[in-house]
Amino acid sequence: MNGVHDMGGMDGFGKVEVEPNEPTFHExxxxxxxxxxxxxxxxxxxxxxxxxxxxxxxxxxxxxxxxxxxxxxxxxxxxxxxxxxxxxxxxxxxxxxxxxxxxxxxxxxxxxxxxxMTRGSFHRDVANPPNFKLGDKVCARNLNPTTHTRLPRYVRGHVGTIERINGSHVFPDTQAHLRGENPQWLYTVVFSGRDLWGDDADPTVKVSVDAFEPYLEVAQ
Amino acid sequence: MHDHDHGHDHGSELSDTQLRVRALETILTEKGYVDPAALDAIVEAYETKIGPRNGARVVAKAWTDPAFKAALLEDASKAIATLGHFSRVGDHLIAVENTPQRHNVIVCTLCSCYPWEMLGLPPVWYKAAPYRSRTVKDPRGVLKDFGVTLPAATEIRVWDSTAETRFLVLPMRPAGTEGWSEDRLAEIVTRDSMIGTGLPTVTT
Missing domain, CATH: 1.10.472 (Cyclin A; domain 1)
Structure with missing residues (x-):
């Protein structure tokens, strides 16, 4: 869902406030x-x-x-x-x-x-091989489901490069709604800061997201 | 809580939350869903056993043992699992190495994904809007909030933890630490240096 939780790239929240010697819990x-x-x-x-x-x-x-x-x-x-x-x-x-x-x-x-106390494993085997390989140019699809997704808005419609193939994992978009684990290939896709934020952005910045295969299509 | 308005001042808002949380625990206990002593044990583990010391030990080992460092960068979960004396680590941990050419920063723009087993529970700032919103757009500005300034030519690589992969930054070993033991090195590896918002520093 296009919720307020999807905060990447929003302005106006101010400085990061660091609390020295922060306790594990405040209350x-x-x-x-x-x-x-x-x-x-x-x-x-x-x-x-x-x-x-x-x-x-x-x-x-x-x-x-x-x-x-x-x-x-x-x-x-x-x-x-x-x-x-x-x-x-x-x-x-x-x-x-x-x-x-x-x-x-x-x-x-x-x-x-x-x-x-130990995280579970989210790896699940799938029968099909990954559709993308390292170095492929991919476009993050323009998806706007009202249900759960882990594709942040700030990369949608932008072209990036497959940098890692992280195996096949439980697909949050279906699992969140008890529609099955529906495992999918998971990739690290890296974008240049300028592709995401325009020509005024810092040219030394690169940003990656970990994206499931259904989030991606071959870049035109 | 802000979902109702009883005209409370800030102090009683907090106590309102306290009361509601206590009531929920009572309900879950009365229904036989949870044993409060088991909840105590979870809290105790996070307060005493799980924290950034775990990650610091891993970093110090990587600084002194090239074979371990190579294994860590290849498959961090697997490499750390070989170090039986550390806390157990979950799957899908990825270690990313800082170099003079590239500095890594970890964020979770969508929520608060963080390598709990290595670093403990995340600090408030990691989970709050300023860090989550700005890090992918203006990472140098965010680093400035932490007092960290990097050379203008250094690549800043931001890793947004959008899946169940988790990231640990392997910071650069500072000059002046030649010959140090792993234990001594671990002392200078801060939590923030493993998130990428700090650098290990040697105080003289």
């Missing part, structure tokens, strides 16, 4: 949100792409004004409601009003912690 509730997201993701089977889409779907004004872990909290509540694991009446009441569903992997317990 204890932030750590609880992070842990709940990890735990429910792991045992309720919320995949990373649907979790991202739930955060991207936060209304733009809220997205821009909420802190990072507030966004995670709002996204988690939405995912729990959408999956009918928690009711809106329970969120309002602040406690459980009926017994819970059975999670695909059961309750999240201490024995499950080690599993969430």
């Amino acid at each position: 204890p509730w932030e750590s609880r949100v992070m842990a709940m997201v990890r735990a429910m993701g792991a045992n309720a089977g919320f995949n990373i792409d649907m979790q991202r889409f739930s955060r991207e779907s936060i209304p733009p004004a809220t997205y821009l004004s909420a802190s990072y872990y507030q966004k995670w909290f709002l996204g988690l509540v939405k995912t729990l409601l959408d999956n009918k694991l928690v009711g809106a009446d329970e969120i309002a009441a602040g406690h459980s009003l009926r017994s819970g569903a059975t999670l695909p992997r059961g309750p999240f317990e201490k024995k499950d912690v080690v599993r969430v």
Whole structure:
């Protein structure tokens, strides 16, 4: 979706503010949100792409004004409601009003912690060979789905070069909506800063994105 | 929270969030979805075990062991997996090398993708709009915000983490560190130097 989360190239957000000796969490509730997201993701089977889409779907004004872990909290509540694991009446009441569903992997317990501390593998074998090879000129397609995508707006319609072939991976655009893993070849595509931002841009800048094959077409 | 208006001041807004988060944890616990002690264990791991020291050890090893460096640049997940004493690393990690000709910077314009196992949880600035919006368009300006100025001719290569690949910058080993042990070298490898927004520096 063309949401406010797709921030690459936007102006007006100001300087990067670095906090010296930043703590891991600023408030204890932030750590609880992070842990709940990890735990429910792991045992309720919320995949990373649907979790991202739930955060991207936060209304733009809220997205821009909420802190990072507030966004995670709002996204988690939405995912729990959408999956009918928690009711809106329970969120309002602040406690459980009926017994819970059975999670695909059961309750999240201490024995499950080690599993969430290592990232899963997103590699999946596909039967077809990659359509592009190193050095190929490709154009990022002009795609504007209202659903989840990982093709940022700032590269759409621009021509870049295939620099790496990263194997075949779960395709977020379908996985986010539980339409299957639908694995696709994944490429690192590099663009010159001037191709993206015009002749006034810094000529020494190159920018790459990792793009799935359906995002790309042969450059004309 | 900003999705309702009770006329709260900033302080009670925070406590409102606190209350809502606590209520959600109560609901998930009462429903038997999570054991709060398991949540404690996740928090403890991120507060005590997972942090940029892991990445710094990898960089220091690459600076002192050319075979490891070559393996790291070839397949970072595989190379780091051979170092049993580090935390486990997930798949799809890519190490990118800074050289006098090229400086690498990592960003995630769409959200906050970051090599957690190597660097811990990302800092607030990495996840915030200024860094996410500007890095792909004006990376030298962003580096200036960090006090980093590079030669005008150096190529700036920005890697936008738009998929499940994760990136770790292998910074250049600073002059004046000849003969240093891996442990001593690891001390000067900062988190920001592995994101590309800082440089390792030797303080004399």
